[in-house]
Amino acid sequence: MSESGTSGSGRGRGPQRAGQGSQRGDQRGGGASRRNAQGRERNRGPQRNYTENAPSQRTRRADPARLVAFEVLRAVASEDAYANLVLPARIRHHGLDKRDAGFATELSYGALRGQGTYDAVLARCVDRPLDRLDPAVLDALRIGAHQLLAMRVPAHAALDQTVGLARAVIGAGPSTLINAVLRKVSAHTLEDWLELLLSNETDATKVASVRYAHPEWIVRAFRQSLVAHGRPVTEIDDLLEADNAAPVVNLVALPGLGSLDEALENGASAGELVEGSALSSGGDLGRLSSVREGTTRVQDVGSQLVARALAAVDLGNENAGTENLGTAAGKGESWLDLCAGPGGKAALLGALAHQRGATLLANEPAPHRAKLVRQALGAVPKDAWQVRTGDGREVGTEQAESFDRVLVDVPCTGLGALRRRPESRWRRTPKDLTDLGPLQRELLKSALDAVKPGGVVAYVTCSPHPAETTAVVSDALRKRDDLELLDAGSALDAVSLTGHLHAGHEMTAQLWPHIHRTDAMFLALIHKKP
Template sequence: MSGETHGNGRPERPVGAGRSGGAGGGSPRAQHRRGDGGGRGRSGRPRQERVSPARLVAYDVLAAVRDSDAYANLLLPTRIERAKLSPADAALATELTYGTLRLLGRYDAIIALAAGRDVAAIDPPVLDVLRLGAHQLLATRVPTHAAVNESVALARRVAPSAAGFVNAVLRTVSRRELADWLELIAEEAGSADAALAAVHSHPVWVIRALRSALEREGRGDELVALLEADNATPRVNLAALPGLAADPAELGEPDRYAPTGLTADAPFDLVAANEGRVRVQDEGSQLAALALSRVAPVRPGERWLDLCSGPGGKTALLAAEALAGGASLVANEVVPARAELVRRAVAPVPLEVAVRVGDGRELDPAAMGAEGGFDRILLDAPCTGLGALRRRPEARWRKSPTDVAQLTELQGELADAAFTALAPGGVLAYVTCSPHTAETHGSLGRALARWGDAAEALDTAAVVQQLAEHPLDLAGDGRTVQLWPHRHGTDAMFIALVRKR
């Protein structure tokens, strides 16, 4: 019978899983007899059973991520609002979307065993339905019958002939506990790294990059903890713009490290009530911006630049800090739509921030009102985003090792442009939301070698420790700071401060 196992512990191929194309479970008449999908009403048309709005939203976002390279964190709120979901349904849609994207690799390995075929042989819309169903069965409290029935109903909407196949595969998935499935997919993997990749749902190349970064700190034994942190749902973190919003302790629970950060029970209500003076921002991003603004006391008249500013979270925090210290701020962004996001982000700050649209490698400080150069420059360099996988889980499936070479070249060109635009005595903050050593120590080290005696690497760790509310567990030589989700509860931000002599 479907779902039973052979003596080797592998699940037998479920009913319908061997049919061609990954779409079917036999004829519609046979499916109707089995009651597993494909049934027809009196009109002869396929039944259109109701699918919960939350699952429809989650499926639509997964499909957009797959087909259009959409960003789930940008698209999901729009789809939730458009569907007018209740708070409970919005929470379910969010969990289904992010949970499925984070654990997609794990679920594909499980689905392949349950279906008896590689997931590449399953039509993409059907595979997305199966992924959503597997997440409900293995990682939520959704009852088995609801997870299977809703998935079958969803399949009837997006691929009617696959309803029986979806029913058969998910019933096979439901017959084993998660721990048993994890043991099976680890056994099926071809290597230790492949087993880690399947169980913890990270591509093998990402596993190796993260291990290398941790081993550089002498902390290679923390790899599994990091992978688990990447797959955990983070709390929504907020930044209270200093001098414009109330103290974080008055608004919610203050962050452990960032003096501007907090969490709250109803974060989006708090954001709305404060009209942009309180905004969603990871604690690590706040520490990166504050490292630059607080590396030394601000002298009135200083000129600051946020070189790659979109979408504007760090820009808004820098603007508040510049306002308090009497500095000016220019923001540069190469993508016009993202530049508009920067304008919106800084709007609540009563400081005239010039937002320039242009290639950051082609800077003219004089044309930007900084004759003689900028006193402080933030370079939040484009990167693979491997440090924010818990918040942008689809990034792990989009990037590849070939992207790293292209990005490090761009990082080097932007760093050179930023250093050239610095005034003597000015400070550059080189920041990436990636712990990949090629994008962090590699890009920075090559830049410092090019700049030679004109550059002085500052004790970044001392600066960050001084501004943090509590001591941070940091590794390395002090010239750089690497934050980690598993160790600090932040995105894996890399921060390095360099002064121009």
């Protein structure tokens, strides 16, 4: 978070409650009428006070940054939208400067991440079940709760500005309830609330669910995932906590095409895990010419690592061993990205293919996402790539044994990217694991049919759940005798700057937010025997 915003917002310096700030409010003269359009008085006495301010000092307008956060939460709840897509558009629409944009970003993502915890607190402060509240009122309460419990916003400013927001966009009546509830919330710190909520709870899963704002089924799934990938289950708290940390923006310069110089001159720092990467402090990256041109892109380091690992596998010897992983490879080869949309990994693979004299076919079934793939590849010379719009499950039949390297980044629950997509934790259900399983297996089969003998398939998910990772790979290996696993951990080490990610477990590899500071990417490298 940036330093405190304009004097009218009462903003602090970012996450963590405390600190001092200022408050503007819309301080109109006391002569204004207190009656609404229906002639009812808007304040009937001390028992109806919206804030600690006198009536003439109450905020009657929506602070733009808080309004952006409210609109994001509304879009997520009512339109099933994605916050990372809605937020930039709303920031531009309201013309927020860098400081206010930072405040709106923290408030939006923080309220979404902490929803489970904040709802548990709010349930103690509301005289009815939360599902009986108007959804817009509940979103305003969550925004207020995040300011009061997890940001450096003074309580009086959080109350005044949130009630002002409610009066402006919801109505005077609901703002009364919001004021009363948030005053109760402000009576305790977050730690005090957690102690009150969990003092008699003995179920470790429920405790973790409330404390770290994850659904109980995801807490259980993460415990299972840690064990399945060779990690101690005692890391669960660290994993959940890392999921709630605001992620740093990762940049990648397309090899041979892009440069990070401009980003580094504007406050970014060089990445520590993979070459050609940088960590950005945020801001409007669209101001960078290299980003506008597409030669520098926003992409999590975990995604960069798995794409580079596939491109670097040495296919020059009969057994495609891992002793030479990381050497230059690819001249004259054909590569396939089977599930390419929206195009991030395809752009990196396309640049690597061009650099090494290979060609890439990027497949995407949805036409609108195929368009995004073309846009992502736009900065790569056109002789290095093609885009196919069609069902990836058919490629293995239509173009059998045609590709030297195949990336199959299958649709998954996205449990590994919850820190970047905070709303996903409240949308996903265990049923999604069951529903996605057959598709993941069919796509992997198609990839294995499409790869040449002697070639390699990278099976990738942005999820650590064994149902989407090791189980899918094991099923594929059981059904065929022409496949073998390469050491994916060694492959990641070979393309990392550190050389010792220690991500491998039984030949597959799993990255973790709490260990590697990446999304929880899974990688299996499957070699088709010559």
